[in-house]
Amino acid sequence: MRIAGIIVAGGRGTRLGGSPKQWRVIAGRSVASHAMMALDRVGADPLILVHHADDIAFAENVHPRARLVVGGATRAESVRAGLEALAADPPDAVLIHDAARPCLTREVAERVVQALAGHEGAAPALPVTDALWRGVTEVEGAQPREGLWRAQTPQGFRFGPILAAHRSSPGGAADDVEVARMAGLSVAIVRGDEDNLKVTHRGDLARASRILEGRMDIRTGHGYDVHAFGPGDHVSICGVKIPHSQGVVAHSDGDVGLHALTDAILGALAAGDIGHHFPPSDPRWRGADSVLFLDHAKRLADEAGLRVSHVDVTLVCEAPRIGPHAGAMKDVIGRTLGLGPERVSIKATTSERLGFTGRSEGMAALATATLVSE
Ligand SMILES: Nc1ccn([C@@H]2O[C@H](COP(=O)(O)OP(=O)(O)OP(=O)(O)O)[C@@H](O)[C@H]2O)c(=O)n1
Numbered sequence: 245m246r247i248a249g250i251i252v253a254g255g256r257g258t259r260l261g262g263s264p265k266q267w268r269v270i271a272g273r274s275v276a277s278h279a280m281m282a283l284d285r286v287g288a289d290p291l292i293l294v295h296h297a298d299d300i301a302f303a304e305n306v307h308p309r310a311r312l313v314v315g316g317a318t319r320a321e322s323v324r325a326g327l328e329a330l331a332a333d334p335p336d337a338v339l340i341h342d343a344a345r346p347c348l349t350r351e352v353a354e355r356v357v358q359a360l361a362g363h364e365g366a367a368p369a370l371p372v373t374d375a376l377w378r379g380v381t382e383v384e385g386a387q388p389r390e391g392l393w394r395a396q397t398p399q400g401f402r403f404g405p406i407l408a409a410h411r412s413s414p415g416g417a418a419d420d421v422e423v424a425r426m427a428g429l430s431v432a433i434v435r436g437d438e439d440n441l442k443v444t445h446r447g448d449l450a451r452a453s454r455i456l457e458g459r460m461d462i463r464t465g466h467g468y469d470v471h472a473f474g475p476g477d478h479v480s481i482c483g484v485k486i487p488h489s490q491g492v493v494a495h496s497d498g499d500v501g502l503h504a505l506t507d508a509i510l511g512a513l514a515a516g517d518i519g520h521h522f523p524p525s526d527p528r529w530r531g532a533d534s535v536l537f538l539d540h541a542k543r544l545a546d547e548a549g550l551r552v553s554h555v556d557v558t559l560v561c562e563a564p565r566i567g568p569h570a571g572a573m574k575d576v577i578g579r580t581l582g583l584g585p586e587r588v589s590i591k592a593t594t595s596e597r598l599g600f601t602g603r604s605e606g607m608a609a610l611a612t613a614t615l616v617s618e
């Protein structure tokens with residue numbers, strides 16, 4: 245089943261006040277970006293981001309796969325704009341989600357998708373657990389709560405029926421389930437999540453931020469490598485070929501910096517060490533460019549849903565001098581890992597002529613890598 249995602253982000257956030265809530269940054273990214281990533285994780289494709297006409301600059305930075313669509317004056321009009329944008333190449337189903345609900349989990353979204361197998365629509369909700377009253381300043385009566393639910397998003401639907409329902413809707417519906425029900429569609433209720441709150445009032449941003457930060461997976465790995473100097477006229481360090489009076493003894497290009505860094509990333513992933521992934525006994529890695537090893541570690545991190553956020557490499561040698569090449573080293577590592585120069589640190593030290601590095605018998609490198617969940 246091909247499932248598209250629509251994230252409605254066209255509101256003004258008047259109840260919260262200040263700049264529109266969906267573009268505020270919590271736990272490292274905008275509220276809308278968290279919402280978008282949640283739909284991305286369940287494979288929704290394409291991802292439509294419906295935004296206010298004034299907010300194009302915010303919307304452009306939300307997600308690399310976002311298709312931007314300008315919304316309308318009400319939530320229902322914004323949803324309709326998103327649905328119409330999909331109509332030329334209709335998916336089988338669509339998940340419609342509030343940008344203002346950044347704490348959506350994969351489990352809730354998957355429950356909605358699974359329920360679509362047997363229904364035209366499905367949506368998450370939580371039963372009302374508090375007593376309900378009617379009244380303004382005094383209690384005028386009790387309202388039975390049995391059979392009442394608090395509606396959440398994403399609300400999922402077969403695409404054709406929900407597009408037709410929105411096209412024929414008179415307007416004024418609070419959500420897409422109401423639009424669907426008015427058109428006679430069946431909508432299953434699936435279990436929602438107390439944490440899937442809609443950022444609406446003061447205090448909700450802080451609560452959402454606490455929930456997201458509590459879920460964040462932050463890992464650190466470290467790596468260490470040594471190579472002996474031997475015959476040759478250059479050394480490769482952190483991807484940069486530096487002329488030198490000696491070379492290094494190694495199976496690959498003997499790049500201590502990239503080997504230590506690759507091991508640091510593998511360490512954060514608890515995925516063994518570089519020798520496990522690229523055995524020295526394997527002739528394929530003879531003279532290999534070590535950028536290849538670093539790229540492999542980055543791909544393993546991507547597959548685990550982790551992003552390399554920062555790396556720090558310390559090179560230990562009496563010579564060659566590292567300083568003049570540190571910028572080029574940062575470029576190679578930054579390009580391979582998708583990091584800006586402010587997130588790649590290259591440091592160097594001599595060992596005061598002590599030990600094997602001090603006697604220039606070889607060089608060493610130490611590295612740490614910090615990985616965070618996407
Ligand atoms: N014209 C509108 C109005 C709302 N929304 C979106 O619908 C979701 C739920 O709406 P709500 O929480 O009411 O957001 P706002 O309308 O922004 O808030 P407020 O009512 O406080 O102004 C939000 O992601 C909001 O951006 C939209 O896409 N287009």
Ligand SMILES: C[C@](O)(CO)[C@H](O)COP(=O)(O)O
Pocket residue numbers: 319342394395396397418419420442
């Ligand atoms: C769609 C919705 O999130 C379901 O709870 C909600 O109705 C939209 O927010 P609003 O405050 O009603 O605009």
